[in-house]
Amino acid sequence: MFNFRILILLLGLLILTGCASTATNIGDNLYRTSCGGIFNGWGSCYDAAKAQCTKGYTERDRKQINHPGEYNSACQCIIYPVSRDMVFSCR
Numbered sequence: 001m002f003n004f005r006i007l008i009l010l011l012g013l014l015i016l017t018g019c020a021s022t023a024t025n026i027g028d029n030l031y032r033t034s035c036g037g038i039f040n041g042w043g044s045c046y047d048a049a050k051a052q053c054t055k056g057y058t059e060r061d062r063k064q065i066n067h068p069g070e071y072n073s074a075c076q077c078i079i080y081p082v083s084r085d086m087v088f089s090c091r
Contacts, residue, residue, distance in 0.1 A: 021048040029089045030060070036083040045086040053090035062086040 021044040023031040031052055035044035042062075049057040067081040 021045055023048045023052040023088075026087070030087065031089065032085060032087050034083070034085050036081070036085075038079070038082070040084070042084065042086075045084060049086065049088045053088070056091040057088045058091060060087040060089055 021033045021035040021040065023033045026032045031049070033045050033048040033052075035042065035048070045062070049059075063083075063085055065083040067083065069078040069080050071077075072079045
């Protein structure tokens with residue numbers, strides 16, 4: 001018999017790994033991108049900045065928040081969510 005818990009876990013992992021960071025315009029030549037999660041890192045933010053700025057970019061600000069562990073019923077485990085945001089401007 002197929003275990004639905006495994007199906008939910010696999011779908012969740014597929015969704016998390018398929019997410020790409022994109023940049024949002026927040027002002028005159030000022031952009032924000034988010035690259036949080038288990039399968040993303042600062043490299044995802046840098047990739048979004050490179051995609052937005054063909055002639056290079058300047059990092060203006062970045063922050064990372066490591067949230068406390070929380071129980072996830074899909075995997076029946078403790079996960080530790082991470083939020084990452086970067087603000088940059090194009091050269």
